[in-house]
Amino acid sequence: MSSNPVVLDKIRCIVVDDEALIRERFRYAYPLEEHGFEIVGEAEDGEEALELCRQLSPDIVITDVVMPRMNGLELTGQLKQQMPRIKVIILSSFQEFEFARKAVMLGALGYLLKVTSGYQELLEILDQARSDIEADREKMLLSIEERRQLQDSQPLLRKQLILDIRSGTVHSLTRLSGTCDYLHWQKPAPAFALGMVSIDGYSRLSQTFHPKDLTLFKYVMMRMIEELAGQNVSCNVFDWDPQSIGLWILLQEPEWHAEQHKLFYESILHHARKYLPFTVSVRVSAVHPMDASPEAWPAAFGSAFEELEQLNAVLFYHGHGGYHEHDAAYGAGKENAPAPVSPSSPDIPDNPELPDPAERLDGLDDPSHLQRLVHEEYIRPIVRLKPEPQVLLRWMKELTLRWTTSDSHSRSRYLTGTDGIETIHDTEEFLLSLFLWRASESRLSFDQPVQRSEIRKALSYVAHHYQEPISVADVSGYTAISPNYFSHLFKSQTGINFSDYVTRYRIERSKQYLRETDKQVGEIAEQVGIPDYKYFARIFRRLTGKTPSQYREEEGAWKGKK
CATH class of the missing domain: 3.30.70.270 (Reverse transcriptase/Diguanylate cyclase domain)
Known part of the structure; x- marks a missing residue:
């Protein structure tokens, strides 16, 4: 293997189960994002999951065995044939153990028992999957390197x-x-x-x-x-x-x-x-x-x-x-072909005819309301008008510049984000993120007062337990409300989802240690509850724009103390 192995920032996962509660368990009960795993999609059966895999290109599929239409065994076989790089983890009960064994023979990485397997067992098999994915990609890159011609x-x-x-x-x-x-x-x-x-x-x-x-x-x-x-x-x-x-x-x-x-x-x-x-x-x-x-x-x-x-x-x-x-x-003898889209077309406006977002966002805090707003009042008109993509990108950049005048970090982040917009789906994701940021801009600081006592209690819990693993399930139990309602309430009160808040809080604490102590970066990472040094360094840079060492060099005050 090379001296610079592949290390992936986020492992993309899809959960497949015909029971909504099982899917919610993976999304809300486990702090997977803290370990670099992201749930990017859910499906109720194998057919839906297969189509999601074609669209989202995930790294891992966690699937039930017994499902309508296409079961877990059939899904595993299809993925092995069509997208063999995707790792499959089987969910089964004791009665379905024989199915799980067959799935492993078909190429599944392993299996988890629905009832008895806990977070630690899940994390162990996910870490195994991560290692296999990184090894596969490194092996692929090395093989490509060996085959490549020296002449460029x-x-x-x-x-x-x-x-x-x-x-x-x-x-x-x-x-x-x-x-x-x-x-x-x-x-x-x-x-x-x-x-x-x-x-x-x-x-x-x-x-x-x-x-x-x-x-x-x-x-x-x-x-x-x-x-x-x-x-x-x-x-x-x-x-x-x-x-x-x-x-x-x-x-x-x-x-x-x-x-x-x-x-x-x-x-x-x-x-x-x-x-x-x-x-x-x-x-x-x-x-x-x-x-x-x-x-x-x-x-x-x-x-x-x-x-x-x-x-x-x-x-x-x-x-x-x-x-x-x-x-x-462009039509040439084809039925139902879209009309040509060009800057000179009289049907295409020079600028998108869209409502002023500042007027629409006033009083909107609920993410689901913002998502509906983006889709109904922006994405649908854009699809109807079909402005030139460059015209639409210019509109989004101008909106970003206008909103982020006093926040250079957010300005840089969102302007860089426009470079990755390639489709209307990317546009919707970008606008939703920008609107959420705008709606919660005044409530993003960690000490911002909140109205609900349950959320104040949750913030206190994080402040006292940030060095330990923290999940939505832990805090919702502590505040005596359901995980789903807690997640909704937390974001509506703070403008940020719970796992992101925990990560930001830990990074804020790490910045304090970097400024005020001479502890090693790896030691600080463990002290704030992110023991994986590489993952900590990636998250720190994403949130601050600097490596931990750069931040200490620029901001550190401990060097002048005896």
């Missing part, structure tokens, strides 16, 4: 050739054919289309993986696409930008071989989902003639690139994980 110039030269054709600096077919031979590319054909294969959620991935690792993943994608094309599709592959791989698709005649190419694009989507820790989206331009006259090439390639850019708007509103052809998006 060829991808750059291939991209440059495409740019040269578009700019008109390639003046003869003979020269173009000779350059293709030199680059080990197929020679030009009478017709062509351009395509882009883009990594979905690139901003989020760049926070998990080192840039070098993402480059290796792209290398694998390029080789994979070349192998999938094979003898069926003539396609020259080139590296376009950090997120995208370009396709120069060669055709002997202007007519598409529709089914043949559809299978090619679906294979790209399928193989990325199956073998890599992300999904991809594919965009393909219309078919253009490759005239014998080089003077016509810049216009043809320019049009193809413009069509790919226009398809960004289609992808934005459609979502990740699909393929989009220019003809399909």
Whole structure:
């Protein structure tokens, strides 16, 4: 293994059970986020879970055995076949032990007994899953590194050739054919289309993986696409930008071989989902003639690139994980095709016609009300109007700048967050987060008075027990209210969910120790209840923008004391 092993900040989990109480137990009763595990979705049966896995690309699936439609055994088998990198943990009762044993034979990591297994057993098997996931990814990265060619110039030269054709600096077919031979590319054909294969959620991935690792993943994608094309599709592959791989698709005649190419694009989507820790989206331009006259090439390639850019708007509103052809998006003989989305369209406003959020947020504290507000009054009108994504992003940045004038840290965080908005679903998530922040801005400090005595009691509990593991179940029992109602009440009173509050409180205490003592960072991490040093350092940097050592260097006062 390498000297710099893969360490993942958050492990994404899905819980599958037809009993709501079981699902709520995982979401609310266990402080999983403190250990780097995040529940990103829930499902009532295997069919729903399989679709969620395709959409969310989780790391772990925790599933019941006996469920309607598709049971846990069938789900385990499907995941083993379609997405083998996902780890499966089985929930079973004593009567279902034989099912659990079969699930392990099918590839499940292990099983938990519903009734008797507690938080410690769950954490142990989750930690095992984390170790396996990190080992799998490190092994994959090492394997990719071993296969990668030492010469890096060829991808750059291939991209440059495409740019040269578009700019008109390639003046003869003979020269173009000779350059293709030199680059080990197929020679030009009478017709062509351009395509882009883009990594979905690139901003989020760049926070998990080192840039070098993402480059290796792209290398694998390029080789994979070349192998999938094979003898069926003539396609020259080139590296376009950090997120995208370009396709120069060669055709002997202007007519598409529709089914043949559809299978090619679906294979790209399928193989990325199956073998890599992300999904991809594919965009393909219309078919253009490759005239014998080089003077016509810049216009043809320019049009193809413009069509790919226009398809960004289609992808934005459609979502990740699909393929989009220019003809399909713009009607050319297709039924139910969306209208073209371009800056010059008279139906598209220069700015989104949306209500002023400041007027709508007044008096709204309940997260469920804010979620409904975002969806009904912002996302639905946006989907109806379909403004250019760049216009919408500009509106969100302007809103962020206006709201965060006195909070530079939040301004930086939210402006950086806009870089990761690729779809309408990302837009909804961003707006909800920004609106929640705005609604609770005045109540985010740790000593802010609250009205309900139960919440004041909970804050006191955290202050006295932050060095120990703390869960919603612990504190709800201490305050004598149900976990669900406690979670709702806590957020409505403080503007922040309970697990985030505990984490923030611990980080605030750690800042005090860093300023006022000379204790080692690892010792401080243990003292504030986050014994995993690497996880503590990641959380500290996310919340403060600095490493613990940087913070101590800038803020520490103990050095001047004897």
